[in-house]
Amino acid sequence: MTAAIGYSAVIVALASSIAIVVGSMRRRSGLPAPWLRWAMIGLVTGSLTAMVALQFALISHDFSIAYVADNHARSTPLLFTIASAWAALEGSLVLWGLVLAGYTWWVWTKADRGNPMSLGALAVMGAVASFFFGLLATASNPFAASAITPLDGVGPNPLLENNILMAVHPPLLYMGLVGLTVPFAFAIAALVDGTSGSAWLERTRNTTLVAWGFLTAGITLGALWSYAVLGWGGYWAWDPVENASFLPWLTATAFIHSSIVQRRRGMLAAWNMTLVITTFALTIFGTFLTRSGVIASVHSFTQSAVGPALLVFFTVVTLGSFALLVTRLHVVAGAPRLESLASREGVFLANNLLLTLFAFAVLMGTTYPLLVEAFSSDQVSVGRPFFDRAAVPLSLVLLVAMGLGPVTPYRVATATVTWERLRSPVRIAVAAGLATALLATRHWGAVLVVVLATFVVSSMVRHLWWLARRAAAGSERSVPAAAWRLMRRDSGYWGGQIAHFGVALVAVALTMSTVFAEKAEVSLELGETASFGGYELTYEAPFSRNEANRTVVGAELSLSRHGERLVTLRPSINTYTGRRQSVPSPALRVGLTEDFYVSLTRIDGGGISADLFRNPLMWMLWVGGFVIVGGAAWPLTVGRKEREADAEELVRA
């Protein structure tokens, strides 16, 4: 019954998606079909019902559905039962469809109904939704029946069942990836319609920021999941699954920057189209890479007709959009209006070049083994060393651009003005570098990143201070009040600066945790103590407990430093009943200067073996990630009322 309702809901959503495409096509009246509203309601209800039905099937242990039998067990705790709905291929596509329906509804409520671009965008959204619900109705049906109805299922993948982050990370990631459909849809609509100019950018600015913010949050939580669950002491492995979400993030970041140039100066119109098409294509390509089984990876899903379908869809999306773009180039390609490379526009161009190169290198690294094998049947690997060597120099130059760009004037930057604005930040940065070299470390990477991050932050702080003092001089406001008002009024710019601040934090954290992380392997018998990096770790007692879905066997380890007892750590090895697979559950002590991280590799009567890590400044990575998200959210917190009040004040003044 649940299966029948769920599958019907998928069909309803599919039919509604097709209806949206038809109904949004322009008619003679210039208005959409009167029933378009019903198609919208159908899409949202259908996708929502499909998700609810899947959840219901999981919660009611309906093992007659293959998805439930393969990803759920009676003993699975409720939270992970809910999360199982997107822990495997079919369910994750249901979530994808639901999020897409949500964004389509948003576009519909914001659309002005007679506007051809809004309607065109709705048609594109409908077409994309048709593909995904088509997949759910055929190759990847989440409500397909089990061959035999087992009494109990095997439960979710233990790696996914081991931490609460699994419940949050995929939805956030999908809110990001799927949201990037919206700017793509408007770009295509603008191309089809033959509209030049940046109207499509104005309409999608907020959605792009929302999607990008979610994507950033999703990637950050993904790294946190990797750190907290996998027990290897790291957080980013350049795994294809990670790259699949990082690639669209890079091009979307480039797009957010270059769209500013187009809105302000009318430049880069064709380039923005290319970027937004590439970004959307990369979300599909990433999904293809991770879901088709062509690459083996941590959480790849298995081979099915979904892979070929995604590859075909990717081809149609990319090449169809390119064909459209090339035939409309005369509309979008304006003459360049660049006055000088030494200008804000010039730095934006450099930023775009760097981010695009970054994406290109990551894409090359991810797909290169496949390409080599396709053309020569030789098998090669591309891993961390390659990605690091490409990422480090590009990131360092990006940091320089990040300190320069926001204070460089548009059109032409004279040496005097630039130096005036950069003088103090450069001095502060060099001073910070000297302090680091004298007091902490002389490692070149660490010192360089401290210098650049300080440069970025002091440059933005100095600019805010300078602007606020100018503003305060002409009014009765205090300087801080003036600064706050500036940040609210020019919320796009200052949101960007907040994000830059987050990036500076992330850069420092990444460098420090890479350069100064330490690792040791120890074996301890009961009561024995090991020393590591100034800490003493004592194996106090073993413990074990049987939970409904797993057996937890662990060790109580007391951690002290210089004889002072800090905390008791309880790492464990969890064995999940259905899967017969053991997963380590690391324990860590989070500190201001460093995390102490311990992951068990063996525990038996003879004692324990464990991997110990000291990871410096890890908190800064997570905080930095969410400061970036805050930067994306900043402009969205400025409501219409605030903007109107501000405009009024400007008029009065």
Added chain:
Amino acid sequence: MPRRLGALATALAAVVLAVMVFTGDSSAGDRGEALGARLRCPVCQSESVADSTSQTARDIQSLIDEQIAAGSSDGEIIDFFVARYGEWIVLDAPAKGRTLVLWILPVVAAGGGIAVIASRRRRGASAVASEVIEEDRRDLARQVEMGELDDAAASKLLSTYEAETKAPPPQPTSSRGSRVAAGVTVMAVAIGAVGFAVVRSSEARPVGGLLTGGIVDDGPRDLSNVTNEELEAVVAANPEVIPMRLALARRYFNEGDFSAALPHYLAVLEKEADPEALANVGWMVYLNDSPDTAAAYLERSLDAAPDYTQAQWFLANVRLFGLDDPEGAAPLLRQVLATNDVPDEVRQEAESMLAEATAS
């Protein structure tokens, strides 16, 4: 002058910092771990030996440390593992051989990107509307107020913009024909790629283990491309090998060359009571008009393998037509009919024989 002095002090501090950093300790740390980071853990996904916590990675790491202690160079150690696991195990994709292109392409892309940006200049007029000029005017005024531009530069820029609007709108740099041709090309590429992908996606993945190596290169897995003479030679060279002899005998049997098949089957039966050999010998004996002996062989075959359909079918035939024993044949025929993978013509024949057996 104090301003100059400040700049000088900053420059001096930067130089001191650079010297400190370059003379500082930036050693890569443990050599064994550095090597481990360059090798891919065989049982993991995209993890290096140094990063992985798996037992295999530990084994490899300890072997690396042993080889370092024995005085091996980095290159020798990497080669040691490449010889066993293939290029696959090298994680850091060296800038040579198969992975050279990987390094060249981003550098080429960077060069191309820089060239494109450097060549961007104001080219003639654009179809800017007058409102853009108004916006530019406001923008320029703000920039002058901020001290970013002086008046002269601003008015010069403004007059350029104004001149641009008066100029005739530029012709598109690309002709309609070339755009359409490009669009058609792109669509053709799309159709070709999609077609190719659809065809290739229909290929099934092999199941049940994957055999690699010289053996598969010799041809298909079965022996169908080996002549009878070659097989005879093999069997003669390996007189003790039963599966090979059975394969050869089966081949003769299916060809109807009973005189060639029989000696091989008998040779097999000397070694062991193989059900297939017993059944086929029984059938050959039956066709040679000795139903009693045939039945004995077939019954022995069924003793060895009670569910062997071919023997059931043969014995049913022998009993019904050779020994005139319909009651003995009927249960065998039912067993045959209960089997799933019976060819249709056998099934039809068995049904009519069963009808005949039960009727009498």
Added chain:
Amino acid sequence: MSRQVLVVTIASVLVGVVVMAMATRFGSDPNAVVSPLVGTPAPALDLPYLEGNGSVDLAAADGEILVVNFWASWCFPCRAEHPVLLDAADRWEDAGVRFVGIVYQDETDTASAFLDEFGRGYEAVTDGGGRAAISFGVFGIPETFLIGRDGNIAGVVRGEIDAEILESALQQLLLADATAD
């Protein structure tokens, strides 16, 4: 043709090439890595018996065809393929085919318990420190190596072996011997 038109066209052709390259990967298993050891002499290893004293010297297996199988009690596919190997070891024994099972990352008692449950029929040896697995370039068990009479590795089966593959591989090895004479 303008530069932009050209760039978009070239980019599209590249995308097409990449798509086609990806499409060729559907039929292949990304986990199946071709072993560079095929055609080279098998590693000379002296491995102690799992049960009882003594050892097996792979290098001393002169003139025999060797089937070397890596297994462990924790490995599920190993349970499925064990009867296939037992059966083949029995039937091919007379032809001079010798089967050796190497226990991979397992405890002695659990490995013995596995044999108690699934049966014994050929030699089982242990691999201390995983050196044998590294020498053979093992990725993940089960893996089975076929070594010809000349002592060279003739083929590798990655993953659960099935009776048909093993049978035809052994036949071809014998065939190669016979036709070489």
